[in-house]
Amino acid sequence: MRLSTVILPVRRWSEGGREMWQRAEELGFHAAYTYDHLSWRVPFRDGPWFGAVPTLTAAAAATSRLRLGTMVTSPNFRHPVPLAKELITLDDISNGRVTLGIGAGGSGFDATALGQHPWTRRERADRFAEFVPLLDRLLTQDEVTAEGTYYAAHEARGLPGCVQRPRLPFTVAATGPRGLRLAADHGESWLTTGDPAANETGSPADSLAALARQTEALEKACAETGRAPHTLGRTLLTGFTPDRPLESLDAFVDFAGRLTTLGFDELVLHWPLPGTRFEADLSVFESIATEAPAQLA
Numbered sequence: 060m061r062l063s064t065v066i067l068p069v070r071r072w073s074e075g076g077r078e079m080w081q082r083a084e085e086l087g088f089h090a091a092y093t094y095d096h097l098s099w100r101v102p103f104r105d106g107p108w109f110g111a112v113p114t115l116t117a118a119a120a121a122t123s124r125l126r127l128g129t130m131v132t133s134p135n136f137r138h139p140v141p142l143a144k145e146l147i148t149l150d151d152i153s154n155g156r157v158t159l160g161i162g163a164g165g166s167g168f169d170a171t172a173l174g175q176h177p178w179t180r181r182e183r184a185d186r187f188a189e190f191v192p193l194l195d196r197l198l199t200q201d202e203v204t205a206e207g208t209y210y211a212a213h214e215a216r217g218l219p220g221c222v223q224r225p226r227l228p229f230t231v232a233a234t235g236p237r238g239l240r241l242a243a244d245h246g247e248s249w250l251t252t253g254d255p256a257a258n259e260t261g262s263p264a265d266s267l268a269a270l271a272r273q274t275e276a277l278e279k280a281c282a283e284t285g286r287a288p289h290t291l292g293r294t295l296l297t298g299f300t301p302d303r304p305l306e307s308l309d310a311f312v313d314f315a316g317r318l319t320t321l322g323f324d325e326l327v328l329h330w331p332l333p334g335t336r337f338e339a340d341l342s343v344f345e346s347i348a349t350e351a352p353a354q355l356a
Contacts, residue, residue: 060318060352060356061089061324062088063089064088064329065093065094065296065330067329068108068109069103069109071109072114077117080121083122084124087352089126090128090325092128092327093111093115093128094130095131095132095136095160098172099167099169100168102334112149115129115149116149128158128159128230131161133162133163134164134183139194139197140197140215143197143215143217146221147217147219147220150223151221151222155223155227158228159228160232162250163186163238164183184237187237189207189208191229191231198217199226201217202215202216229245230246230248230250239276239280242277243286246291249292249293249294251273253300254272257300263300263301267317295323295327302314305331305340308347311347312351312354319355328344328347328348
């Protein structure tokens, strides 16, 4: 079981931002991610919120071993052609330490920040189904020309390509059939936050059962695409299920053990932020980072 963290981009680099990323590396986390949003929900909406790619570029220069990534990038704010160029550059600067978390996007208030009308769930899924394969091509081919319903590329150059070959890995966020097939086709890992209904009103047992159903659906998608399920990693972004894994080291080890039985191999913990839903005892968080991996081996 790999343990990773997600650091929300809410601190100025000169006022503790840099130190958080360096501390994540010191604690031995497998990876540190950040949200790729233009802003986020309350209480972050009216406070500082910095860009994902510049933040990750700075983090790449401030660390040497820690993997870095987005959690998640979406078509809400991105076009595959410039995104591919930014990712190739970031992969180069970090010497091949980048993972792209990618999803269809949500309907939050920042989803219309570029002036578009609010996309329906179907519209987001349609765009995502075109976005991911095109981005895959842009990161693996020297030149791409493509004409789709939503995205086009004309002689888009991808030289020199990613440091990681054939490209940097994708962690695909999905729960529906179409998204799960994209994960099976293009992902090195699959990402979930759990089932929204179980997260909102269910118990920890309800949430675990819902996650089991999601993994069954993932395995079905793998079968439909001819992929062996064990070759696709499984990542849970914690902090949304009804569990309280950061209350103590023992609570976390018990929580992680249950997820191991479902095949999850990476858990992502939000870096504690006082006054938010991600508030937690920093000393407990750090003990989990340093002590839990040995107990879960």
